[in-house]
Amino acid sequence: MSFYSGNRQGNFPGPIVGNPLNGLCEKAVIQTRKVFDACMKQIQLTGETLTLTDLTPADPAFPLTFVSCQSDPNGVTTSNVVVDRFEDRPCFARVSADVTLPIIVTYTDANGVTGTGTATVTIPNDVVLYVPQPSLIPYQIEAFGAAVCAGGTFNETDTLTTNLCVTVIIKVVVEADILVPSYGYAQIPPCQEFAQDNCSGFFDLPLFPAQQNICPNSSN
Numbered sequence: 001m002s003f004y005s006g007n008r009q010g011n012f013p014g015p016i017v018g019n020p021l022n023g024l025c026e027k028a029v030i031q032t033r034k035v036f037d038a039c040m041k042q043i044q045l046t047g048e049t050l051t052l053t054d055l056t057p058a059d060p061a062f063p064l065t066f067v068s069c070q071s072d073p074n075g076v077t078t079s080n081v082v083v084d085r086f087e088d089r090p091c092f093a094r095v096s097a098d099v100t101l102p103i104i105v106t107y108t109d110a111n112g113v114t115g116t117g118t119a120t121v122t123i124p125n126d127v128v129l130y131v132p133q134p135s136l137i138p139y140q141i142e143a144f145g146a147a148v149c150a151g152g153t154f155n156e157t158d159t160l161t162t163n164l165c166v167t168v169i170i171k172v173v174v175e176a177d178i179l180v181p182s183y184g185y186a187q188i189p190p191c192q193e194f195a196q197d198n199c200s201g202f203f204d205l206p207l208f209p210a211q212q213n214i215c216p217n218s219s220n
Contacts, residue, residue: 002189002191002192003186003189011023011183011184011185011186011187012186012187012189013186023183023184024181024182024183025182025183025184026181026182026184027179027180027181027182028179028180028181028182029177029178029179030177030178030179030180031175031176031177031178032175032176032178033173033174033175033176034173034174034175034176034178035171035172035173036130036131036132036139036172036173036174037129037130037131037171037172038129038169038170038171038172039127039129039169039170040167040168040169041123041125041127041167041168041169041170042165042166042167042168043123043166043168044150044163044164044165044166045121045163045164045166046163047161047163048121048161048162048163048164049159049160049161050069050103050105050119050121050159050160050161050162051119051158051159051160052105052117052118052119052158052159052160053117053118053119054117054118055115055116055117055158056115056116056117057113057115060107060109060110060113060115061109061110061111061113062109062110062156062157062158063109063110063154063155063156064107064108064109064110064115064154064158064160065107065108065109065154066105066107066149066151066152066153066154066160066162067106067107067108067114068105068106068149069103069104069105069106069148069149069152069160069162070103070104070146070147070148070149071101071102071103071104071145071146071147071148072101072102072103072104073144073145073146075101075102076099076100076101076102076143076144076145077099077100078097078098078099078100078141078142078143079097079098079100080096080097080098081095081096081097081141082094082095082096082097083095083131083141084096085131090133091130091131091132091133092128092129092130092131093128093129093131094126094127094128095125095126095127095128095129095131095141095170095172096124096125096126096127097124097125097141097143097170098122098123098124098125099122099123099125099143099145099168099170100120100121100122100123101120101121101122101123101145101146101147101166101168102118102119102120103118103119103120103121103147103149103164104116104117104118105117105118105119105149105152105160107154117158119160121147121164121166123145123166123168125143125168125170127170129170129172130172131172132172132174135174137174137175137176138174139172139173139174140172140173140174141170141171141172142170142171142173143168143169143170143171144168144169144171145166145167145168145169146166146167147164147165147166147167148164148165149162149163149164149165150162150163150164150165151163
């Protein structure tokens with residue numbers, strides 16, 4: 001079983017049934033990243049030009065034919081961050097930052113060989129966010145980004161023209177120790193091993209055949 005498979009114990013994540021105060025046993029300090037503010041930006045880039053690098057396999061036969069492309073969420077970077085506080089709103093600021101998303105493009109070359117290449121797209125952001133006052137542990141401006149291509153056409157070389165659908169999330173975060181109500185430690189149930197049970201019918205058989213009582217009644 002797992003947290004969500006066959007587990008009927010009390011200390012596991014899931015919907016709360018009944019009084020949520022039942023079972024609270026402590027106030028726990030959790031070291032985490034507190035999000036003070038966040039916003040999401042969704043845009044469509046029409047006719048975006050992407051130049052591929054790190055072609056795999058190397059030296060494909062041109063021209064290339066577009067297959068698909070999507071961003072790599074693990075490689076998103078933030079640069080040129082500027083925080084300009086408002087004098088009349090001390091906890092708010094104008095936050096500008098460039099968010100760069102790596103794009104992985106899949107194609108086939110003139111010989112029908114499938115390959116991949118990488119490119120980048122940079123999204124400028126200029127937004128208003130809640131920014132906490134200075135402290136010993138500083139806040140950070142972070143970003144998450146995702147993008148997909150809506151079609152694409154290669155030129156004679158490794159340059160792709162495409163329409164991109166992009167989502168960027170900007171966050172103001174701080175490494176913090178947060179005090180939260182707790183139900184105590186989670187109970188970790190044993191794993192349910194996956195296996196095709198081809199012997200269930202055989203293993204369910206009794207060791208010896210069942211037998212009715214055929215002995216005569218001693219009272220007769």
